[in-house]
Amino acid sequence: MSPPRRNAVPPDPAPPTELLVLAGLPRDLTERVAALLLAAPGTVVVGHDLRDVADGRVRRRVRATTLGTADTPATRTDSTTDVRLAHGCVSCTLREDLLPELLRHAGTATRVVLHLDPVLDPEQVCWALAHVRTEAPGGGRTVVTDVLDLRGVVTAVDSSSWLDDATGDAVLDDRAVARLPDDDRIVAQLVTGQAEFADVLVLDGTTSGWTLARTHAALARLAPAARRTTLATVTADPDLLGLRDLPADARRGRVDDVHAPLLRGTPPLDEDCGxxxxxxxxxxxxxxxxxxxxxxxxxxxxxxxxxxxxxxxxxxxxxxxxxxxxxxxxxxxxxxxxxxxxxxxxxxxxxxxxxxxxxxxxxxxxxxxxxxxxxxxxxxxxxxxxxxxxxxxxxxxxxxxxxxxxxxxxxxxxxxxPCGPGPARTPLEQHHDRGGHD
Structure with a gap:
């Protein structure tokens, strides 16, 4: 007698490809963090250089480390492509190239790292990842976060200059960053926004003990749920960048409603270092x-x-x-x-x-x-x-x-x-601002 047939147990579905956003003004520091992340097999790092976006051109760079096999060691690839846009703006870069590029790696990579240009605010990019529909590789339209698992945001911080930047009035033209159309933000607005939205803050740079203490006091109140670490620490243990053991109140790329509580998490309420x-x-x-x-x-x-x-x-x-x-x-x-x-x-x-x-x-x-x-x-x-x-x-x-x-x-x-002749608008506000006007 033949043994009774049993229904085959379907294999567990493969976990979705993880997505991590890497932000920060210091280009050299974010590059070092990107290199640490790229060391893990199955990682793809996607970045767009926006310095020529006003002329309708951006440079897309895609780096990858293959998973490898028992017989084939992991290998590295690095390609750069000039992308021409119908209009020279960040929104076109997102809609026409960045979002489709992220979706292209879904299911083929273990983790995708979106390495933001230094001038970009991760909050507004994460809003686009969750709300702007784009063509899916298999047909139809979708948003990136329905396909990729957005794990959160890592922001690189220069300990020697961040607090001066955050409290000053320097303009972006003073820095070697892209000059985006209709972007009148100052450096302080950029660096505080990048830090405030982070799940992990990676600090590096030589400074005095007093400045470092004041920087930590500011970041503890600005981003109380974020883990603060150093480049030396994550170099020794890159798994700290994986965002797998964050606290329950971690932001993980979620954009708050304007009516959400203003004191997110449990920031210290006492004074520290002024x-x-x-x-x-x-x-x-x-x-x-x-x-x-x-x-x-x-x-x-x-x-x-x-x-x-x-x-x-x-x-x-x-x-x-x-x-x-x-x-x-x-x-x-x-x-x-x-x-x-x-x-x-x-x-x-x-x-x-x-x-x-x-x-x-x-x-x-x-x-x-x-x-x-x-x-x-x-x-x-x-x-x-x-x-x-x-x-x-x-x-x-x-x-x-x-x-x-x-x-x-x-x-x-x-x-x-200070009052000016025109509106001061951040790069993605044609898609998303607090007021929703174009």
Whole structure:
């Protein structure tokens, strides 16, 4: 008698190809980190040099280390290709070349490393990875994170210069980086954004013990969930770059909603080396003209400011305030839930609805001022007093919304400080900004 047939057990599916984003302003340091990652067989490193993007050309570099076999050792490949774009912009680079190139390695590599050009902000790139649809190799359209497993972001930090960069007003033209069209960010906005969005911060550079202590104090408050390590440490143990044992509250490339808690993770709330976090909150609107006069207090002795702002002249609008060093921007970021229809509530993120309901005000609903400031030398009480003086007075508040609408409002739809003739926009804002306007 033949033995009974048994159903074949299908093999476990192969794990998806991992995706890791590598960012940082110091080109030589990110290159050394990329080389460490490339040492692992099955790794592909994809990078785009954007220094000629304004002329409609970028250079794509793809490096790979094969897996090898028992009979064939792993080998290295390195190719560079000039890519011509229909329009000279970062968005075209993403849509036409970078995203399809990442998808091309899905299933054939163990890990893909996206090595960003020094001028790019990883938060906005990660937003594109999760939201911008592109042609899939097998047909149809998809987003990269539906195919590749985004493990997180590694940011390289030059310990000798990062804090000066983060608190200064140097412009990108002062550095050997790409000059992107319509990009008026300063160096401080770039380096704080790169550090703030990291899951692992790799520090290197020779500096004094005091400067290093202050840098660590700033990074602990700017990116509290990120693991801080050194290039020497990861050189001895490259597995630390694998992002496999991060804490539960690690960001892992996820872009927060504008209404998410401003104090992500558990940052230290005490002062250390002159650095401290200050939270400003209020339940009445700002007088726009007085706020415009007061925002200079956020540009001196401050590393970073971010938060939601409510102007008396715009009762429906959530504005997002964002500063680093000597640069500041305020832009439209959506609408308050107050006075909206039930379908807006139903479509809103459940966490946002819960937070709004918990702090609901009978008169103003979920409208509020919530701003976090990372100070470095500035006194929190000075900042608090300046912002509170910019709120509507009791008399102005009693005058009501009709009178508020007539107040002078120096803020455009997107405002940059120092004031300039045009909007200051970051490279991907035609696809994604806090306000969503083009």
């Amino acid at each position: 650095l401290a976090l200050h939270l400003f909150s209020a339940r009445r609107p700002f007088n726009p003209e007085r706020l415009h006069e007061a925002i200079d207090v956020l540009l001196d002795g401050v590393v970073r400011t971010r938060g939601r702002v409510w102007l008396a002249t715009r009762p429906a609008d959530v504005l997002w305030l964002d500063s680093a060093g000597g640069g500041l921007q305020i832009g439209h970021a959506g609408s308050w839930l107050a006075d909206t229809s039930p379908d807006v509530w139903q479509a809103a993120d459940p966490q946002r609805v819960a937070l709004a309901a918990a702090g609901w005000d009978d008169r103003f609903g979920d409208r509020s001022q919530d701003v976090v400031v990372l100070v470095d030398g500035a006194r929190p009480e000075t900042i608090d007093a300046a912002l509170r003086a910019a709120l509507l007075t009791d008399e102005e508040l009693a005058a009501g919304p009709g009178a508020w609408a007539e107040l002078p409002d120096p803020f455009g739809q997107w405002h940059a400080d």
